[in-house]
Amino acid sequence: MLCRTVRFGDTDAAGVMHFHQLLRWCHVAYEESLERFGVACGTIFPGPGRTPAVALPIVHVSADFLRPLVCGDPLAIELRPQQRDGGSFEIRYRFLHDGQEAATGLTRHVAIDAASRRRTDLPGSLVLWLEASRPDA
Amino acid sequence: MLCRTVRFGDTDAAGVMHFHQLLRWCHVAYEESLERFGVACGTIFPGPGRTPAVALPIVHVSADFLRPLVCGDPLAIELRPQQRDGGSFEIRYRFLHDGQEAATGLTRHVAIDAASRRRTDLPGSLVLWLEASRPDA
Amino acid sequence: MLCRTVRFGDTDAAGVMHFHQLLRWCHVAYEESLERFGVACGTIFPGPGRTPAVALPIVHVSADFLRPLVCGDPLAIELRPQQRDGGSFEIRYRFLHDGQEAATGLTRHVAIDAASRRRTDLPGSLVLWLEASRPDA
Amino acid sequence: MLCRTVRFGDTDAAGVMHFHQLLRWCHVAYEESLERFGVACGTIFPGPGRTPAVALPIVHVSADFLRPLVCGDPLAIELRPQQRDGGSFEIRYRFLHDGQEAATGLTRHVAIDAASRRRTDLPGSLVLWLEASRPDA
16 A cells, blocks of 8 residues: 655646546556565666666556546555566556545556567566565465 | 657656656647647636636546657657547547557546536537547548 | 655656656655645645635746766755745755755745736745744744 | 647646646757757667767756746747857757747756766767857857
8 A cells, every 4th residue: 555645746727636647656656566575676677777687668558537636635556466477467556535446547567578679577576576466465 | 640759758767658658648639639620728628717617537548558669759640539428538549650550549538517527518619529530521 | 854766757768867857846845845834735726616815836946957866766855945025935955865965956936816916925824834944943 | 949839738736837847848849959950869869779978968957937828828939059168058948928938948968978977078969059059150
């Protein structure tokens, strides 16, 4: 369970959270979840002079917006990561405000070899995180 | 058919377009399409001291990412708006680079009364745009 | 003192924090500081159906970038708000990573009457926050 | 002279352009200006598998906001790039709406060797662009 607050820069002229910010929050929640599990950002995400052997690009996203969110709204974010096969996983996100579901999101990731850009297996650290994230784990 | 170029600020440390920028581009393409048809921004989108009677919030989005896009890539964007019923519509987007599909997107919108936030009918100008956007129109 | 972590979506293809994200962080830090002091977001920032009598638009910003920041870098953010006159204030921000200054920022705000858009006095809650934020307070 | 239109996603709940979008537009205008002069994006900005020998990070920005901008506002953007010394340059931007200055911006860039991250000379293509951009050129 992660937390964040809707900020003024997340809103648009309709006064509510602008829809594509939700996808940004999904990725931040994914990064925070990995961090809490002990997977260092630099082992998964590229940076200057560090290119992990396996990249995990997002190939599909979706989101449903159930209630308007306004500046100052505190949100609880639930993640349900799930392995799909040896080379891909997806994460389902629920955004709760005041105990009610305000939005849901989904990101689907595939593992590719950073050099050849061909499909490959998920890195071990990610598989451990996926296993530890199972509801029955 | 609309055009845009991937900009440096659209990329992330993997060197390619960061996924949620695509959703931003979808909305810009929708605004540009309305403008070209002659629907003024101010009649559809709120601004200071102007609140259209009917709001058109996005209730669902999805996107598929087929090829990496890098800074400087020119894109052609195709929109296929479609009315779903009297009070909702969706838009399908195709992003083409070098003649090949690089990504697709979908946004689904519902009409709500701005005051009561209850479902209502689509504004007339939007219905005309939807009709004119039909492939057989 | 506030905290945040550089996220993957904050980076660009150079592998480091994309410059304009810093300005976004400044505003978030300002909102968090107000919240901690007990000033509710809704009394300062507009939202649907709530327009505070006084708006506080930003009229000037600047930032200096001293060191590159990469995904996963934890930052400590120091704010030094300062009243300029009855109707304006500014905030200086320092972003520290590993005990070293990585960037600084400045935002300057003026109070305007939301209806007439003429200059007016700062709201009382903001003046209290400014006084409490003085180094000698 | 470049053009753009304020889009709905550029606004915030105050109904006007959210301040940090202006810095994003500055960078896009800089990229477009280089492109029009014939400097390919890939020779200046990094991408997957392509790291130009010289990086041009921004070390300072500032902006002044003179008038509110709302969704649909067309803007004309003027750039005045200027070399500062052998290893740095700055660009001044004016954003005009309806013939009036709505905002100004400034970005200052230094050339660094991408490998050592030490200060170096500006790339030749950039110097040519700077010379061609001189008001008396």
